[in-house]
Amino acid sequence: MQDVAIVGVGCTPVGEPWDKSLREIAVDSTWNALDDAGTDEVDGLVVGNMSSGNFIDQESLGSLIADYGGLGNISAFKVEGACGSAGAAFKAGVMAVASGYHDVVCVTGVEKMTDVVGNSATKILANACDREYEAIHGVTFVGLNAMIMKRYMHDYKVTREQISTFPVNSHKNGVKNPNAMFRREISLDTVLNSPMVADPLTVMDCAPICDGAASVILTTRERAREFTDTPVFIKGCSVKVDTIGVHDRATVTSMAATKAAAKDAFAQAKMEPKDIQTAELHDAFSIMGVIGLEDLGFVAAGKGAKFAADGEIAIGGKLPCCTMGGLKARGHPVGATGVYQIVELAKNIRGDGVIDVENGIAQNIGGTGSTVSVAILGRDD
Structure with a gap:
């Protein structure tokens, strides 16, 4: 297996771009990453997307984006893993290069969620849980997390x-991210007193419905410096699954898929949680960020909330988290989120982000923990 490096990154601003279609934001993101890598050729494209067929009545995204992006007759396909689609697509791209099947691969995560009204979006997102045993009884995704x-x-x-x-921290970090949907700080009182969605989750505990696309260019260690002087290497990358239904798990306050993916990724990287300098957590809901801290091994079970409340997840704390706004402030275009996390982590590591670190970890969750990807990135050894 060959070592894999990120040599280009790009994304679009997260928000509600009424004047742009899914294909347009996906192509914009793809070419931002290609320009960053200084190339116009790839031999593979992996697209992360949760539900384009429901949100915009369009499937076959591999062909669509390759076609409108002018990428030619390349290998291109879509990967789906609910809200963890982009993390799973990143894993597929890493495998394509590591195995030697491809030389240069683009991974693009994209979602266009705002072309439907709110109730329709809620129903589509509920497809990430067990449709026959959870959603059919009326429970929403927010309800499960509550x-x-x-x-x-x-x-x-x-x-x-x-x-x-958690959202207070994310909003503070989102202020300096030009691609973030919400570039303003909020107070704890604002979170607590915002409208209740599903007790105890308020509006400000929940990531927004939005659109966006993010892309990375992957290649081998041998070719990395043809494209950039600051390649970022994939030290470990894993995707694991758990039961799709929350009701079938031994516990709901921990995610077995996160633990399994983290164990695998840390073993590949020959690292431990204490070695990690920053984390991009899947803070779609405040509680997910807290549980993520614990399942990734940074704190013991039940200690994640205190760790956050004590300021340890802030920039300057023991483990800066969601340094460019996370899902809450940057936004959560579900099928794109995992690649946004990789883009932001890579920028911090290569020196043009918001903090200076040598390594970091990204966790992308699909459903309520049914599909989880964990990636560890770092500078060259």
């Missing part, structure tokens, strides 16, 4: 105030 948060608060005697420091 139940997880309630159980966590009960089991570990944790307060809403502690958990809801």
